Amino acid sequence: MELTQATVNELLDQLSPGGGSLYLPSDLDPQAVTDLLADRYGLPRTLVLDGFTDPTVDDSKGGALLVPFEGRAVKIRAWAYGDQWVGTGTARDAEGVERPVLVVARREVPKPSAVAPDEDEDVDWLERLIRITGWTQPAQRPDVHWAEVESRLGTPLPSDYKRMVETFGVGAFDGYLDLNQEPWTDLREDGLLIWAGTEHEDLYCWRADGDDADRWPVVVRSFDGEDVPFDCQAAEFVCRILVDPDHRFTMARYFDTHWFMTYRRSA
Known part of the structure; x- marks a missing residue:
């Protein structure tokens, strides 16, 4: 064969x-x-x-x-x-x-409806993301030196993003949305830091306004150069595009059950 x-x-x-x-x-x-x-x-x-x-x-x-x-x-x-x-x-x-x-x-993981928060609930979006993807592995990068990264970038970073990197490590949600292990600064002159991207060349960013990184909104720089803002943090944004079929950048139309693809390490 x-x-x-x-x-x-x-x-x-x-x-x-x-x-x-x-x-x-x-x-x-x-x-x-x-x-x-x-x-x-x-x-x-x-x-x-x-x-x-x-x-x-x-x-x-x-x-x-x-x-x-x-x-x-x-x-x-x-x-x-x-x-x-x-x-x-x-x-x-x-x-x-x-x-x-x-x-x-x-493979069975919780249905999106089973993990959907109430409107008034104080949501831990990282925990919800773990449930949506059925993630059961130990934290992949628990020892990231964020102080060094933030010093090099000259800015603090959102806490939910840091927890995503520590938890999932190198890879992509649904094998499609690549999680950057530290933000790219290619769009810094536009006030944007890039935390993820896709093979379709969409860039998932924050509008890095203000000293409180946990309040930075998500902005998607589409492949044709349009900036689309969302009033939420990174982990919430990923949860929503995984399960909401009506979201502009939805991934729910491709898969009913979601996962995180851990990229193969180099030999």
Whole structure:
């Protein structure tokens, strides 16, 4: 079997949308399958290594991927993608032979309506974002030296943004909205700092007015140069574009279930 992204697509099509598992030919390099999926879905989570299952694994972390192998999994890596878990690695077949595998299972996260705040509620938008994306991993960058970053930029930064970077690290919401690890200053002459962007070349910024960074409004600089203001902070803005199909910059039209794609680390 020639292993390409097209081959992986064909295999995944056999398992979607209902889910299932496949034992692949024994002469197939399981690491090559992992690498192809990592190029597509980002950095995987390890569920099983050398036959030992991570004790923290449950349904919220891809545990459904292990069910078909009935304790015979040897090494399984997993990715969240929309309403699916995708996994690959190796497992022992019915004859006890270790073979490469590919597995897909349904992924459940809270419905947007289940996490929607009341109008009068004091909302922690970062916590809401964690729930919307089904994020269960530990903080990815808890030790960022924000004092150094803020000193270099010459300005304090919004606290919700700093918590987003500490929590999620390098990657993109729904594999689409890239979270900058520190603001870009390309639009500083326009009074804007860029905290995120998309492949469509929209830039997600703050209007950096005043000393209280937590009161800076979000401004989207669209690919055609238009500035669109929003009276909210970054974490609230991301929550809203993930779940509100009527938002001007909505991502809800593409996915009903959301996730954060952690980018693959360089070797």
